[in-house]
Amino acid sequence: MNILIKQATILLPDGTVKETDIAIEDDLIAKVGTIAPDWHIDREINGTNKLVTPGLVNTHTHASMTLLRSYADDMQLMDWLQNKIWPIEAKMRKNDIYWGAMLAIAEMIKTGTTTFADMYADMEKVGEAVAETGIRAVLSRGLIGSAPNGNKALEENKELFQTYHNRADGRITVMFGPHAPYTCPPDYIKKVVKEAQSLGAEIHMHLSETIGEVENCIKEYQKSPIALMEELGLFDCGVLAAHCVHVSDEDILIMKKHDVRVAHNPGSNMKLASGVAPITKMLDAGICVGLGTDGASSNNNLDLLEEVRLTTLLHKVNQYDPLAIPAAKGIQLATEYGAKAVGLSKVGKIEKGYKADLTLFDMSGTKWCPRHDIVSLLAYSANSSSVDTVLVNGNIVLDKGILVTMDEERVMYEANRCAMNLLK
Numbered sequence: 001m002n003i004l005i006k007q008a009t010i011l012l013p014d015g016t017v018k019e020t021d022i023a024i025e026d027d028l029i030a031k032v033g034t035i036a037p038d039w040h041i042d043r044e045i046n047g048t049n050k051l052v053t054p055g056l057v058n059t060h061t062h063a064s065m066t067l068l069r070s071y072a073d074d075m076q077l078m079d080w081l082q083n084k085i086w087p088i089e090a091k092m093r094k095n096d097i098y099w100g101a102m103l104a105i106a107e108m109i110k111t112g113t114t115t116f117a118d119m120y121a122d123m124e125k126v127g128e129a130v131a132e133t134g135i136r137a138v139l140s141r142g143l144i145g146s147a148p149n150g151n152k153a154l155e156e157n158k159e160l161f162q163t164y165h166n167r168a169d170g171r172i173t174v175m176f177g178p179h180a181p182y183t184c185p186p187d188y189i190k191k192v193v194k195e196a197q198s199l200g201a202e203i204h205m206h207l208s209e210t211i212g213e214v215e216n217c218i219k220e221y222q223k224s225p226i227a228l229m230e231e232l233g234l235f236d237c238g239v240l241a242a243h244c245v246h247v248s249d250e251d252i253l254i255m256k257k258h259d260v261r262v263a264h265n266p267g268s269n270m271k272l273a274s275g276v277a278p279i280t281k282m283l284d285a286g287i288c289v290g291l292g293t294d295g296a297s298s299n300n301n302l303d304l305l306e307e308v309r310l311t312t313l314l315h316k317v318n319q320y321d322p323l324a325i326p327a328a329k330g331i332q333l334a335t336e337y338g339a340k341a342v343g344l345s346k347v348g349k350i351e352k353g354y355k356a357d358l359t360l361f362d363m364s365g366t367k368w369c370p371r372h373d374i375v376s377l378l379a380y381s382a383n384s385s386s387v388d389t390v391l392v393n394g395n396i397v398l399d400k401g402i403l404v405t406m407d408e409e410r411v412m413y414e415a416n417r418c419a420m421n422l423l424k
Helices: 063-068 077-089 094-110 123-133 150-164 186-199 211-221 225-231 249-257 266-271 279-284 304-319 327-334 336-341 374-381 408-423
Strands: 002-011 017-025 028-032 043-046 050-054 056-061 113-120 136-143 172-178 203-207 239-243 261-264 289-291 358-362 387-392 395-399
Touching (some): 002 374, 050 374, 056 261, 056 289, 056 304, 056 336, 063 094, 063 113, 094 113, 094 123, 094 408, 113 123, 113 336, 113 387, 123 136, 123 172, 136 203, 172 186, 186 203, 203 225, 211 225, 225 249, 249 279, 266 304, 279 289, 279 304, 289 336, 304 327, 304 374
Parallel strands (some): 002 043, 002 050, 136 172, 239 261
Antiparallel strands (some): 017 028, 050 358, 358 387, 387 395
């Protein structure tokens, strides 16, 4: 299908905007600029008053935790996990995972996200949801090595890779998902590394999220979580590291050495009072940093544009520096850098040859007036209610605010039913 987005305001890779056309052939951007008059068009999208950006990339979430939204709030992380989240997650079945993921995907598409990196159990059901809805995803089976089913979960991650990696028209990538150093002992991490390397898979893991995690790791192993993972060979696989809130200068050098990519989750880190990740230091060191929402039970939404605003403001006030993360950098973290963070090479830019993963924002509202600086308006003034149309892999999945590939009413009904049943 050939799609022409006509006379839109385009966010270019250099951070500037330009009013022009985008031609899409099948799943790729064919041209940014005026097209030849004889180019065949199957559908034309009127871009007047629309800002087109690369689709937003959510580099870290737990999609099916939408079922636990508002279930356990205002708690310490380990109290939250051990006494509320893990007990109810143990009751979840495949049907719950599927409808929780469908609810998450609906929310993400409607807020402009075209790719998400997920870690949870029963991930084949998330794979089904991704395949059906047209979104792009990087999936990993959450692995807790200290749990009785640790080895079984590792086998499930292998099966997930063999079943879903590069499937759904190439929209699905599979990683391995060891949860964290405090839930995965060294011997188990070595098993994960061996299996991942045998398949050529990368790894998605929580690292250095809290002060307590780091202090306990140093007490037990005389090393920070980052240094311990280096010793165990984890970073030889290619790693997407979630959080990295409490990392030292020495940790950052290790991360740079191994090209560790970081998923920064400001909303979740603020809500759980985990701290402020030193992402400006990471960026200055040449480390790739993307943005994530974390799960909907610790955020409590999956709105990545909100994370852009939080990121730009949080690091300004934390460093007493209004230049710490400018608007354009915040948007770059949510698009180009986010795509790199999850290991995708042809996603995240509006450029010929890149995947046609695009978000169109309607600029007709009051939040967009006056238009002194459109990039600034997107980061600081607008919100995701401006999302009008979303394309993934050249296919329209949101059309003028209406989900094309999903029955939104049914998704909400089924997800709510699953959530209520979990509480019975």
